[in-house]
Amino acid sequence: QVQLVVSGGGLVQAGGSLRLSCAASGLTFSNYDMGWYRQASGKYREFVAAVSWDGGPTIYADSVKGRFTIARDNDRNTAFLQMNSLKPEDTAVYYCAADRSKLRLSPIRSNYDYWGQGTQVTVSS
Numbered sequence: 001q002v003q004l005v006v007s008g009g010g011l012v013q014a015g016g017s018l019r020l021s022c023a024a025s026g027l028t029f030s031n032y033d034m035g036w037y038r039q040a041s042g043k044y045r046e047f048v049a050a051v052s053w054d055g056g057p058t059i060y061a062d063s064v065k066g067r068f069t070i071a072r073d074n075d076r077n078t079a080f081l082q083m084n085s086l087k088p089e090d091t092a093v094y095y096c097a098a099d100r101s102k103l104r105l106s107p108i109r110s111n112y113d114y115w116g117q118g119t120q121v122t123v124s125s
Helices: none
Strands: 003-007 010-013 018-025 033-039 046-051 058-060 068-073 078-083 092-099 119-124
Touching (some): 003 092, 018 119, 033 068, 033 078, 046 068, 046 078, 058 068, 078 092
Antiparallel strands (some): 003 018, 018 078, 046 058, 092 119
């Protein structure tokens, strides 16, 4: 049974930082690209970032480029999203996802095979 467990969300002031973690089990983690998505209240779930299976190539949404960093540790079966210079518009539930197609680095939600449960990130102004 595949599980992606997301942690690290919380309340932070604008300009602050948070680090999200996504711990995977039940799959061969290094065979999957990993992605992060977010969904603000009343809005569609949107792509944030993705990292290739080996931690090399990455892609980011324009809205987070230069502020967020995606990474992974295949020895720990964990993906990370470091979020710096947070803004109130970053407030959302954040999800991680796994894509079994290596090096696709897809921003397309339907390409992801497994999803975590989400964690709330709230940025106050």
